[in-house]
Amino acid sequence: MAVIAFWIIFVVCMATAFLLMRSVKKADDYYVMGHRATTIGLAGLLTASYLSAVTFIGIAGIEYLNGPPIFLIAYGSWIGMVVGFLYVGRRLRAYNALTMPDYIQGRFGSKVRVVATVVLIVGLLGYGVVQMMGAGVLLAAMTGYNYQMAIIIFAVMSIAFCAAAGMYSVLVVNTILMVTILIAMFVASPIFLSLGGGLHGVSAGLFAIDPNFWSAGGRVLHKPMGWTIGQLLLWIFFFMSAPWISAMALPAKNDFVVMRGVLIAVFITTVGVVIVFLGVSAVYNVNPNIKPPDQVFIWASKNLVNPVLGGFALAGVLAAILSTAATLFLGAGFGLSRDLYERYLMDKGRSITDKQKLTYARLAQVVVVAVVTIFALTKPLAVYWVGAWAGALFATAWMPMLIAGFEWKRATRQGVLASIIIGTGSYIFLYQMVSVAKMFALPFNLDPVIFGIIISCASLWIVSLMTQPVESDMKVQVEMKTLSLAKKTIESLTPAKLKKEIFNTKILAWGTMILAVVILGWFIIAIVPKVSS
Amino acid sequence: MNWAALLSFIHPMAVVLICGFWILHIISKEYKQKIDEQTEVKK
Numbered sequence: 175m176a177v178i179a180f181w182i183i184f185v186v187c188m189a190t191a192f193l194l195m196r197s198v199k200k201a202d203d204y205y206v207m208g209h210r211a212t213t214i215g216l217a218g219l220l221t222a223s224y225l226s227a228v229t230f231i232g233i234a235g236i237e238y239l240n241g242p243p244i245f246l247i248a249y250g251s252w253i254g255m256v257v258g259f260l261y262v263g264r265r266l267r268a269y270n271a272l273t274m275p276d277y278i279q280g281r282f283g284s285k286v287r288v289v290a291t292v293v294l295i296v297g298l299l300g301y302g303v304v305q306m307m308g309a310g311v312l313l314a315a316m317t318g319y320n321y322q323m324a325i326i327i328f329a330v331m332s333i334a335f336c337a338a339a340g341m342y343s344v345l346v347v348n349t350i351l352m353v354t355i356l357i358a359m360f361v362a363s364p365i366f367l368s369l370g371g372g373l374h375g376v377s378a379g380l381f382a383i384d385p386n387f388w389s390a391g392g393r394v395l396h397k398p399m400g401w402t403i404g405q406l407l408l409w410i411f412f413f414m415s416a417p418w419i420s421a422m423a424l425p426a427k428n429d430f431v432v433m434r435g436v437l438i439a440v441f442i443t444t445v446g447v448v449i450v451f452l453g454v455s456a457v458y459n460v461n462p463n464i465k466p467p468d469q470v471f472i473w474a475s476k477n478l479v480n481p482v483l484g485g486f487a488l489a490g491v492l493a494a495i496l497s498t499a500a501t502l503f504l505g506a507g508f509g510l511s512r513d514l515y516e517r518y519l520m521d522k523g524r525s526i527t528d529k530q531k532l533t534y535a536r537l538a539q540v541v542v543v544a545v546v547t548i549f550a551l552t553k554p555l556a557v558y559w560v561g562a563w564a565g566a567l568f569a570t571a572w573m574p575m576l577i578a579g580f581e582w583k584r585a586t587r588q589g590v591l592a593s594i595i596i597g598t599g600s601y602i603f604l605y606q607m608v609s610v611a612k613m614f615a616l617p618f619n620l621d622p623v624i625f626g627i628i629i630s631c632a633s634l635w636i637v638s639l640m641t642q643p644v645e646s647d648m649k650v651q652v653e654m655k656t657l658s659l660a661k662k663t664i665e666s667l668t669p670a671k672l673k674k675e676i677f678n679t680k681i682l683a684w685g686t687m688i689l690a691v692v693i694l695g696w697f698i699i700a701i702v703p704k705v706s707s
Numbered sequence: 708m709n710w711a712a713l714l715s716f717i718h719p720m721a722v723v724l725i726c727g728f729w730i731l732h733i734i735s736k737e738y739k740q741k742i743d744e745q746t747e748v749k750k
Contacts, residue, residue, distance in 0.1 A: 242712075242715055243711040243714070243715045246714075246715035246716070246719070247711065247714050247718055249718070249719075252718075252722040253722050253725065256722060256725060256726045260729055260730070260733070377712075388709055388711060389711050390714070433730045436730075437726060437727065437730060440722060440723055444719035444723055445719070445723075447719070448715075448716065658737065660733070660737035661737075664738070672738075676734055676738055676739075679730065680731060680734060683731050684727070686723055686726075686727055687723055687724055687727040690719070690720055690723035691720060694716045694719060694720040695716075695720070697716045698716045701716075702708070702709060702713050705709045705712045706708050706712070707709075
């Protein structure tokens with residue numbers, strides 16, 4: 175059944191991508207869907223781009239062995255997504271950037287753009303390797319093919335999907351496949367939980383086996399508090415500066431689509447992920463011997479639920495991985511084609527037609543997927559740890575630059591370059607010394623990423639104070655402070671429509687908050703007393 | 708009280724609340740004022 179579900183998705187994706195090719199006539203269509211995304215489309219895009227192999231395979235495996243709290247506490251990507259969308263994304267949308275490096279070019283000039291784009295591409299490729307590896311594990315388990323063949327199939331799917339219609343492919347297929355993702359989270363996972371003893375089994379049951387199942391550091395990993403804080407901050411800063419998250423605001427029709435889209439996505443990803451993590455933790459009561467543990471969701475879908483439901487659940491995981499992978503590959507491809515190559519041609523005084531832009535963008539997709547495939551075939555590390563490493567790059571190199579760019583007129587090009595280079599370099603150095611070679615421990619056992627971020631921010635501040643900002647850069651910062659997505663949205667709507675949009679958005683905000691308090695409050699009441707000694 | 712268990716659910720709840728209140732603040736600060744200005748101009 176899982177095999178059939180996979181081939182159905184394969185055909186749906188390919189057919190949709192090739193049908194949509196005809197709608198892609200210019201670069202705007204390819205990069206941001208011509209700013210036509212609706213609330214449901216954007217919510218689906220954001221949800222599916224957020225959920226990935228890291229959630230359903232990497233972290234699921236860690237939760238299975240260690241218990242729910244280790245990542246429910248450290249999952250900073252939730253708040254990172256909110257900040258990335260509402261703080262960064264809205265500003266980029268108001269600025270009318272097609273990509274994040276567009277904004278960096280305007281704010282800090284071409285040298286910073288080139289360096290930032292190189293870091294962007296490396297980080298996206300790294301996280302793309304994670305998705306490809308996760309897809310390989312999933313497809314191998316679903317189809318019976320070996321890991322290498324599964325990777326090749328996924329690579330072919332990704333190239334065709336991304337190169338055909340760019341952002342259109344991702345958004346439309348997401349909307350179609352969103353149902354399978356919701357099945358994985360809200361139908362299959364509750365069944366795993368129920369078969370694992372329900373809320374009593376996952377709480378008192380696991381607590382009786384080992385109280386460390388309900389500790390912050392985890393039953394097996396015994397991570398110190400410094401690690402938890404480090405991971406929390408890493409994922410907050412990573413997702414806040416992750417280009418493929420904030421760039422999801424760019425296809426939005428208007429500001430209300432941005433706001434309602436993130437409300438729905440945040441609700442689904444918080445409540446849904448809590449249920450998934452409780453579900454996979456409960457699977458330990460059914461089978462404590464799943465190896466490798468990364469396969470827990472796959473094993474449970476194949477063995478604990480009806481085959482049709484299990485097939486759909488696995489299809490949902492595949493959809494989440496494909497969506498995230500596609501967004502990453504598109505981002506890296508845009509970086510190569512638009513932010514590096516097209517800019518290089520424009521600097522040389524050569525004009526490029528829209529048709530040429532589309533061709534370069536599509537070729538770049540092929541190159542990106544090919545590189546990621548080669549790395550994924552070697553299976554460098556477990557899925558989660560490669561993801562965390564790629565995430566740390568964004569947290570140290572991009573986050574200080576973004577905040578300084580928006581808020582500090584005095585930030586200079588040299589300061590930002592120093593921040594990117596020294597921040598990234600210090601993180602890589604500390605990671606190798608502390609986590610790999612174990613030559614020394616950092617104070618309070620804090621993760622190297624914390625120190626990387628501090629060093630990056632300090633470099634930006636000190637070097638900016640020692641150098642002079644460019645007049646045009648400061649003008650862009652001032653201009654951006656006056657740009658308002660709200661103003662653009664108000665001008666584009668009639669007063670009656672505006673009133674309706676405000677009303678609908680407020681209702682949705684209150685509705686999601688009340689539901690989240692009720693559902694998560696119920697978990698607190700049902701679980702916390704049973705795991706408190 | 709098991710603080711790790713409590714935080715496991717307070718954390719996601721807080722995220723939804725932050726998102727919701729942030730959006731209500733955006734609407735109040737950036738939209739309502741503009742609409743009130745437009746209503747005043749019409750009067």
